[in-house]
Amino acid sequence: MFNLKSSKHTQNIQWSLLSLATSSLAHLLLRIVLGKELGPSGLGLYTLVFTIYLFGMQFGTFGISAALTNYVAEYYDNLPRLKELISSGILGSVLSGSILGLLLYLFSSVISIQLFHNPEMTNLLWVTALCFPFIAMQKAVIGALNGLREMKWYAVVNTAQNILVMIVSFALVRLLKMDVMGAVLGFVIPTITVGLLSLTFTRNFFILPSKTMKKVFKEISRFGFYIVLANSIGMVNTQIGSLVIGYFMNETEVGYYAVATLFLQGVTLLPQAVQAVTTPTIAAYYRKGDFHNIQNLVKNTMFKISAVILCISLLLAIFGKFLITFLFTEEFLPAYLPMLILLVGYFIHSVYASIGGCLSSVGKVHILFKIDMICAGLNLLLNVLLIPQFGLIGAASATSLSMTFTTLVKLSCTKLYTQEKQIKSINFFNAIK
Structure with a gap:
């Protein structure tokens, strides 16, 4: 059974946590530098472009990344199958990423001028x-x-990417004074470099394309279709605030909101690290029809994570003003109240996030997609209604409410679909595979 105290799982969580901690630290340090060098307006413009980049990370693989995690965990002891899965997955992801990049290039002017009323964004999106x-x-x-x-x-791979982003961005913005363009190149150049180098870690699984691989690609694409929609819609729940603020207000307010959300990364750090380990573990239990261990994993993990997250949340609430002033300047203090409001939603969401891959791991990815689609619609509606009236407070309230609602619905579905009675459906699933 999965045990946070077992040496193997503890070691995996430590590596995952190191990866995410490095990412958060690099993100924090970079935002501090950009905030001081570019001011709220420049930081806001960078945040809008970086948010679109984050959507590219979600849509780029068309869900193939999550599908590979699930299927590779299931067929861990079947080397020929692993080679088919990994080879077809990487080739398919390059294709989907290229199509998405072309679309962004073609619609850069529309996004910049029509949506955000900022022609300066066009070259940055190119x-x-x-x-x-x-x-x-x-x-x-x-x-x-x-x-x-x-x-x-x-x-x-993750650590190399984030450290390189921090170094290149610092050099281009602070030393070469390239302003927002330098900040954008700061994540573009490392992404291209690390993307190419990352292939070396899976080189032993590469095989030439075949008819069988086409069938495998269709299988993981079907799984990935719901994953990419669910993840992207889920991302809307956390990022839509910045985009709607950019539409109704201006990049300065986006900069304040970026600082507010920046500190909340500390709340999500540990749950994301744990989820990276629980997701393939649940998939392996699911293949065996072992719902008892799935239930124990979910309960024990959420209980332990909630205690840690509560302490982190309280520290942020107490020392938030000091941290904003110390790390940035007093000019960014309007970010404090939105941060407090967001903290409620992030706390509730982060507790569930530690086992957030459970529904997809037990074959209910379509349920996950439907939940996220409904909740993203709610979030968008709340943002559109509240931001014109209440500004940053409205954006924070909309996001916090929608995250809370989403988490409660997902938790109910997780409880429903991890009952022992679902074992029959597992047997049927394995039979048709």
């Missing part, structure tokens, strides 16, 4: 579009490494 195929490639490799439970190399 540059961002270049790295989308490499985003997809890297995400596919990471998904495969996660399924193989090679969390050490999983952490190496």
